[in-house]
Amino acid sequence: MRIALIGFGNVGKAFFQLLKNKRDNLEKNGISLEIISILNSQGGIFDAQGISLEYFSNEVELNKECYKYSNFAPTITLDYVIENGNIDAAVVLTPTNKDTGEPGITYIKKLLTKGINVITGDKGPILLEYNHLKKLAQDNNCTLAFGCTTGGALPSINSALFDLAGSEILEVRGVLNGTSNYIINEMEDNNLTFEEALKKAQDLGIAETNPTLDIEGYDTATKLIIICNTIFNKSLSLKDVNLSGISNLTIEEIHQGKTLGYKYKLIGTAKFINNSLTLSVGLDKVYSNDPLYNVDGKNKAVKFLSDTLGEVTVIGGASGTTPAAAAILRDIINIEKGINFTKF
Amino acid sequence: MRIALIGFGNVGKAFFQLLKNKRDNLEKNGISLEIISILNSQGGIFDAQGISLEYFSNEVELNKECYKYSNFAPTITLDYVIENGNIDAAVVLTPTNKDTGEPGITYIKKLLTKGINVITGDKGPILLEYNHLKKLAQDNNCTLAFGCTTGGALPSINSALFDLAGSEILEVRGVLNGTSNYIINEMEDNNLTFEEALKKAQDLGIAETNPTLDIEGYDTATKLIIICNTIFNKSLSLKDVNLSGISNLTIEEIHQGKTLGYKYKLIGTAKFINNSLTLSVGLDKVYSNDPLYNVDGKNKAVKFLSDTLGEVTVIGGASGTTPAAAAILRDIINIEKGINFTKF
Structure with missing residues (x-):
């Protein structure tokens, strides 16, 4: 599965590290996940072959400001990634505004409209417009997973x-x-x-x-x-x-x-x-x-x-960024195995 | 979904009644389940148009021996139903033998080999041969669901x-x-x-x-x-x-x-x-x-x-025949919504 990661705060970083730690195990189970792009409000990183988890996690561990990462470019936008990345899914983990749902809601609508699966931990968009987003996913043959919004590791959804x-x-x-x-x-x-x-x-x-x-x-x-x-x-x-x-x-x-x-x-x-x-x-x-x-x-x-x-x-509901990232990964694996959350 | 029901003991009967009670609700959610055949060791009932839930549940309520049900024929076998019923799934609820897995295991192997989904509450076959049955389902593009075997309503699987x-x-x-x-x-x-x-x-x-x-x-x-x-x-x-x-x-x-x-x-x-x-x-x-x-x-x-x-x-894990039947229905709905249990 080719994935774009939108938002690179603490959970985004934990998700990236989790993928690195779990990769061998996932591949043993026939699951291959590639991060094609990492985006935030200032620009992003893009590699159509998949961003090297090792190389990039060094940058994360140095705790640099993201715009100082190698290859970070302000010209990398979601539109660019959708156009050039052939992505199957996007993980949306932006700082959520519960009054407007922004910035996640704009990203999510664009992705679902293009038939790209979305996995999110953003409460705002789901709180404000779940039914509309669900219909967008249904109309475009993709799905929207949001288990992380309602207790992280707690499998409430x-x-x-x-x-x-x-x-x-x-x-x-x-x-x-x-x-x-x-x-x-x-x-x-x-x-x-x-x-x-x-x-x-x-x-x-x-x-x-x-x-x-x-x-x-x-x-x-x-x-x-x-x-x-x-x-x-x-x-x-x-x-x-x-x-x-x-x-x-x-x-x-x-x-x-x-x-x-x-x-x-x-x-x-x-x-x-x-x-x-x-x-x-x-x-x-x-x-x-x-x-x-x-x-x-x-x-x-x-x-x-x-x-x-x-x-x-x-x-x-183990707390912290790793369980939250693991809740995102759980939704991804379930989608990879064929579950369509918005069909229910 | 066109279903054969194999085994007509207490849970089988409860499942039949549950379908009758839930039909309107399920149809409102776009789910149509038809019972094409009811089989037991002595024969069965078959109607390619779907057995009338109302008509048949009267017979059940009279608590007749099954071979006295209208249209019950000893010539109706699983082979006959597979040949003529165009079934998508079978619910297997036979009295289970935990040393041999019979009679369920023979039914289940035959069904999976033909690419027909199986939902079962029989512990024997799953206890004895789960991995073999899982592979059969995978090889024949169907699935095997058995949530009912491990606590009924408890969603352990x-x-x-x-x-x-x-x-x-x-x-x-x-x-x-x-x-x-x-x-x-x-x-x-x-x-x-x-x-x-x-x-x-x-x-x-x-x-x-x-x-x-x-x-x-x-x-x-x-x-x-x-x-x-x-x-x-x-x-x-x-x-x-x-x-x-x-x-x-x-x-x-x-x-x-x-x-x-x-x-x-x-x-x-x-x-x-x-x-x-x-x-x-x-x-x-x-x-x-x-x-x-x-x-x-x-x-x-x-x-x-x-x-x-x-x-x-x-x-x-609410106890009794209705929760057990509801656990079978849960697996059916999940399959109907696209979940393939044996892909995990």
Whole structure:
């Protein structure tokens, strides 16, 4: 498979290194992946024979600014690559804007229109325009894979598409934000206040300096919407989610929960109320007979309730750039093996 | 998709009813499934236009012996159906013999050789000859799906194939036998001895009159072998499993576990010891930070440890004939959407 890599931040770099580490193993399994081009907003690198993983990874390891890489040229654009690269797929990993979907959405639309498969970790485009992008892929005989957008290594989209096929999904409940889950867990285990636990998470690089997206539930809501739009063929957006976060949680509430046998978790829930799909994100009491109960620390999980297959829960979501890159690689391998995500 | 149904026991009947219940929903999603023939060891029913689900389900509901069904003829055989039915797939649900794989294995070989997709819940053929059957499917451009053999509704095979794609699986641990898990849970919750809990499970129809396969670990071992042969391309068999069951578990041990923070579970484990894949089934102590800890009652789960995607656990496995039939339908829908299980 001939691949263009668009966006070369931390996950892009981890993806490149992963391909280098996995190449022998993949080739043993009959899978050959070539990176034809690496692009970012300033230009790119192009080699129709495939960029040498060894040579280039030295440059990455030197941690140079990308425009200082050998052969980097501002004239290499996506149009140039589509015209000259004969690419089968593009991996789109740009810094996502959740209000506009840019810059990923413009790249993705161009690629799908040309019949080129897209694998992305960009939440913005999928959050804002999944149904339109899905139709573009269907109309142009290619596919769009986005498993990385909803928990990285957590196979939430895989599970929604393949594990519940033929059943009706009645309810979705997920622990979808590792940072919030880590903070709550610190409060439980180490008797920290919310502020102390947040500070610890920030010091460890788990929470961002501005933690709003994580702790106020926006990240959970984004992932829940992507999962629901995928399953239910809807075009839900953030305004459709009844949203609250974890910043008001107190140690007293946690103590009371321990006494009464439940834990608090930031849960994204989608269920049908009077036949209408209703989405909410907020603190919820989770009892010990619930598979989500022990999803602690940075772990993530999603539980589906279905009519004929009962409850199916997936737990996982190793954090960091390598698992995120491995989630991209997973989608690529599944496409290479013939899976078309947008056929579901 | 034109389907022959081979074997018409409880799961076969549930599958037939499920198709009837789901037909409108499936057709709304562009999926049309026709049952062309129903076969068992005594003969069968055949209608090249598709057997009427309504008409036939009346016969099923009357609980007649199958040979009394309208149009049942001893001259209808699989050869006849292959010759005259133009079938795309066969669902094989015969009473399985785990020493010979018969009668399913003969049916499955014949079907795959003719390029007809097979979806089966028969453990015997997959346990004994998976690699041979996989090659038959590959050589004849069709596929073999067997998700139902390893926990029914639990998507263990899906997860092994699609959720860990591109990563290296380092370890598999599973709670794969609902009956054993139920018995242990009864001992824990209701302070029953093993014998009392077994008796209760038998009275409720959860355990069989001869419970050996479940409580001595053979069923867990069978599922573990199927999962491992699928993942690791091996031809492991029961003799490769270090096997023990749950019948020696005492209330005292359970009490001690409660005090020390662990539960006993019957766990199937596959891991590499000195580069050699080593399989075992037996009671294991499971601590509360393990996603398997709360897999109680009749639930089942499998946990994969991988190099780049971390830990991925799936929990589920609603019991009974409808979830088993729904697991068959899931495989059919996935095939209909273009997934080829034997390409992985």
